[in-house]
Amino acid sequence: MIERFGHGGDLETAQAVFGVDRGAFIDYSANINPLGPPQHVLARVQQELRDVVHYPDPDHRRLRALLSEALHVDESMICIGNGAAECMALALLAMAPSRVGVIYPCFSEYAELSRKFGAEVIGIHGYAEQGFRAELNEIAGLMQDVDLLFLGQPNNPTGVQYDLEELEQLAAIAADTDTMLIIDEAFMDFIAPDRQATLLPCVEQYSHVILIRSMTKFYAIPGLRLGYAVAGPSLIHRLKSKQVTWSVNRLALAAGEACLVDCEEYEAVTREQTVIERNYMIERLEQEFGCQTWPSLVNFILVRLPKPWTAEQLQTKLGLKGILIRSCAMYEGLSETDIRLAVKDRERNEILFNKLIEVWQGGV
Template identity: 55%
Template sequence: MVLEVYGHGGDLVTASARYGVAAGEWTDFSANINPLGPPPGLLEVLREALPDIVRYPDPGHRALVTLLAARLQVEEGALVVGNGAAENMALALLGLAPGKVGVVEPCFSEYRTLAEQFGARVLSVFGTEERAFRATPEEVEGLIRETDLAFIGQPNNPNGVQYGLDELRRFAAAGERYGTYVVIDEAFIDFIPEPERRTLLPELLDYPHLILVRSMTKFYAIPGLRLGYAIAHPETARRMRDKQVTWSVNALALRAGEFCLRADVSYERATLELVKEQREKLVGELTRLGCQTWPGEANFLLVRVPEPWTAETMQTALGRRGVLVRSCAMYPGLTKRDIRVAVKEEPACDKLLRELNAVLGDSLKEESC
């Protein structure tokens, strides 16, 4: 039975009801959130801001937009602040009204879900295992040619890999050639060290049909507040904002975003160091346990469990031990043996490996009996 009844990880309510583990006792690897938690001092700032809930939030998100524009070196009119990255994806679909939407499978399920909710026909191409589930540039370019708007994950969820910069330029140029909007989802790009990030942000003005979508909830560990933004040509950004529900971003989320953008750079450095170290450790230990992994660059890994295990049986076995992983069996293009695990702090990763080792060890004992 599918645990992800709402199509996403992090559903502790459903997991607790199914496995009998209290919500506060989970070690949750199913949601990809910064293992360090929010930047130091953020919770105190939010407590101080609680009296602001008696007033409406700024519908123009002006303080946050000013900070974002300065950090990203873009004009303020190019920004759309939203209730998470998902709202910005929805606003792109609403504002641009594509009849056909392209997705590269496997990918974040909201691309297809939102497109179908808003009446678009969805076309897809598939990445291959040999390319770490990236589609070929020719296939992506063909998808762009055949659609009005195409989503591309960078790094992609659930495999965590990036396309090269020249490939991204090729996709963006195809968007201009065919009049197709190319939405590059960079929700996890902050988890990649800057020299290794592949982004067209510095070249954004060269591609009027290009939209970059980013999340603040994941890197700054505030998913319960919901905060994200899009960067696009000012006219495209205006069309997106014109479809936005007034006050969709609450006052506490805006205050959190402003604080996070002013956070000490040591928080970002510590995050990147921790993620790199623990990701490499997980890859090595998971391989030793007979699992297959792909070269993810963000704060999560796509993992194929050894036979005869499936994503469902592994999720159940670990769930009963208080460890939650994300089944990827429902992702088009993946198999019933695929799961996704977040990269977390060392004690949590040690617990995952310990419980996984115990589960796999128990199955080997049963086979030998």
């Protein structure tokens, strides 16, 4: 496996392992919008370069104002972070939990960050037949045993979400058990607004809920690191009190500001293309290769390979041909036959399937 650091998108390691120049890979291991950044966002970053001699705004005022307008929440309810991961870290620092709950399989940083900050991690497992969601009563039981719970919504690597009624129940349980509920909505933007199950419109009502979102995946700017948390003002104040000054650089802030202006067409095309290409990939994976998939709502697909294939074998064979895929063998709750594929555009998807056919015909 090439996930030395527990994540996809590690082109440096892939180059060293497979002997392919890092710029030549088609990367299906990282879930980034295949449209690339909007052109006016790149132009804004280029323009901002002349001002790198100045410190960035430590209070991120312009970006918070734009997010406030876009999300229909007060500016005091927003904390800008150096990626969603920093927002998770700030939540852990601010709440200082002794025990953190997770629902496997899930984003590895939930457990990794928790352990780095001295917390014990306690997990339960979702059920494959339910898209790896856990039963609500099991989550409630876990919340009685932990101080903080991470919930992926939609979850990574499965791409499924809990419904709004379930989220409302969990928010109420969080208050009753005095458990902080951190809902990771990093991929929420890939879902059409009318299908998003989120507590965002009423998050201020919940004293124990923090929502965390990423701007890097949907707008294809992961190299800049940009995310934000949304919660009641008192919770946001606690997060910001733990944040290192200037942790978000001015290029990232400028890109974020540009992403929130004149991107309606980009957003609509992204969501439309994601649905079309995701369905296309699922159909081919299941019908031509005998794979099992789960009903993802976002820009990646969890795939179970038919035996005798393993994730490591397929990753190696495709890697040598310039295609990177994400092995999910290291995810607790998944198996050595599980991979995750990003959803890309038709041109690159055709290349993926052509290479997959070559590999498949050659056998394990």
